[in-house]
Amino acid sequence: MNDILQDSKLSAFVDKLSKTLLPLDQKITHKAQEVIESMDFPTTRNEAWKYTRLGKITGIKLENKIDRVGNLSREKINSLFQVSKNGLTFVYENGLFRSDLSSGEFPKGATIKPLTGCSKEELKNLGANIKLENEVFNAINTLFAVDGMFISIDKNVVINEPIQFIHLLSGSNTIANTRNYIQLAPFSKAEIIQSYYSLEAEKAFTNVINEINIAENAMLTINKLQCETENSFHISTDQVAQEKNSNFSINTITLNGTLVRNNLNIEVNGTNCETHLNGIYLLKENQHVDNHTVVDHKAAHCESHELYKGVIDDKATAVFNGKVFVRKDSQKINAFQSNANVLLSDDATVNSKPELEIYADDVKCSHGSTTGQLNEEAVFYLRARGISEKSARHLMISAFIEDVISKIENEDVKNFTHSIIKERFGWEF
């Protein structure tokens, strides 16, 4: 048995990676080490990976890269990738902080810095909520994370400007194990924009964990834009803990990447919380995007809303797996989940699995899932009014996804999303 495990793809995969310098608790790193040693990459026999094959990632040799793309400047970054001109912009390349490319003013009442620059005391809870058992990618991140951002918002502080993070992936066969730690003190409010790009990168892999703790009465919005290139892989885990009266929204916009997997785990620990998960995924060619969401209602009187929409073209595959848990005694929960997909080609595939697991009786929970195509009658209606067939289809697709985009409150994020969609797919809004 041991011989087989030594030859596992996983051990070969992590062979060249350098150990993390983050001050993680020893128990946690030991556990991660144990997982790496005893497991291999999940296969489609594993229920959580039923529809996602990892062959594309596991077959390649990856390493940490610290070489940098030469001709980058602050101005160039800002003109290409900056979503909002307001607020602070932090730039990371291959998981490492680049102060020379970062810009903007630090907001008052908040601590924002690279994780490697944090004290042990500040990071005492790092990794506490991250599940390692059977989670290979979490274990890899735990053992090999190079850096990431630390955001701590003080009590009663409201930050109006968005805090922006641009994660760049550069060079071939690069792996970026990034770890971000975000905490909001009671009665605080913040908005974070995370965007992911790759530059001159072939077969590059981002493996990111966001640990998010929202204290009571705090409010956090995250806008996540995934725009890496057609040959990049992206696996992300967002582990969120919500305390009472808090409000959390996340908008996940997946526009590119050959294999993207998003794990959103929301633990609602306090009463009267609100949770909003929105997502769009627009796929073409051989892309594969897998969105897994878990909303775990552990306390009563909460609300969660989930809306995911996807447009799938060419030979792309989309996976949606949403799960809502309502624990025993978590009464008066309203949980709604909706997933809609449009298939544009006969080779496209959608696998949708919206799940409910409910152990309390006084709840209102529902989920819906639809898969279909553009309504030919509607296309005809538009054409009859002198709109070309192509424009008519674009118009209908735009309207379909605008439903989700309109939920984004930040106008800059909305406009930026529109412009990328227009550039990549030609759909006008």
Next chain:
Amino acid sequence: MAYTENELAKDLENQEYKFGFVTDIESDKAPNGLSEDIIRFISAKKKEPEWLLDHRLQAFATWKTMTEPSWAHVHYTKPNMQEICFYSAPKQTKKYESWDDVDPEMKETMKKLGISMEEQKRLTGVAVDFVMDSVSVATSFKSKLNELGIIFCSFSEAVQEHPELVRKHMGTVVPTSDNFYAALNSAVFTDGSFCYIPKGVRCPMELSTYFRINEGGTGQFERTLVVADEGSFVSYLEGCTAPQRDENQLHAAVVELIALENAEIKYSTVQNWYPGNKEGIGGIFNFVTKRGICERNAKISWTQVETGSAVTWKYPSCILKGDNSVGEFYSVAVTNNYQQADTGTKMIHLGKNTKSTIISKGISAGKSQNSYRGLVQIHKNATNARNFSQCDSLLMSDECGAHTFPYIECKNSSAKIEHEATTSKIGEDQIFYCQQRGINIEKAISLIVNGYCKEVLNQLPMEFAVEAQKLLEISLEGSVG
């Protein structure tokens, strides 16, 4: 069907499992345990042809390589195959020529089950095949069906008299290697029903099978095969009960439906195996594989009312192979006390213009867990496939659970799939409204539950619908308070 208040009151008083009696009939049992010898014993007992024995042994070989599945959302102690008796037959030496020859005690059992044949003959014209402890004991209305060329008999009789039909169709829908319990069934099945409707014949009456486990320590492994030839129609009913015992008994059946071109099969089940007592002791493990295949323009419709069994694990499925074929699934699953159900359907769309409808209503009460698990799969060539799924759950206590696990897989861009699910409890305002009008709370709940299940109950043949309604009330009695 008139169902008066007094009757309801009486039924509700009698809330304990009312089919829990044991019939004192001598039975012929095989030694406990499972081995090739036992399979040979069963096969020899049934005087089976060589090919069937080979089929069984091959299934047994496959089964030995398989492990019991654990993915379902249920928890139970796995049955020990070596402690189960795989063959138990009511002792009978001669074949019954007519209904009058049947053992009076057995007649009594059937009467208690509410399927008095005389009455049924007179009133409803339902032909019944009665399977007790794995062996079919009586089939009524045979001659009348014979005139139309319809074959409706026990499985073993079919093996003797129509081997070509059985051999041709058996195992084509549920292969022996399909799953753990299907393989087990293929190896040790003892009897069941066989039904063949010839070309263009519309079966004039409901065909019905009643299954009953009587002996303690036995498992029931029956097999049903329904073949509807081109352009025919049949409506088939199935009912099940078992005595009250403290042990968990295993029921692992296989049902195969074959609807050839333009044929239609309507298959209704009222499952009321003993669910165990209030503390969750005893009850039947109901692990059933049911599947139908539709050729061109064919239609298969599954309707089920599941109120019994300690653990249910059942997914009546349709393979929509032919173009324009239709699959339907209507289900009401009720769980109370410590019952657990993981049930649903699979709709596999292979042909063009195939349609499927899924309506599933789950009701959980007491400390039970009720899950819907369904698969809708649209294959690449299934152009214009259409699916509509609705699965609602009703929660009646704060200790029960209702879960939904739908799998939707689509590989064709012209398909339209809709799925919706809701989970809620009975609205207090609804109950209040009824109470305001002088309807007591118990009645109000039964009214609301019946309304909630109406879409499914409407699909049942009339006699069954009444029985199902009564069952619902009995199963849920005392669950709200």
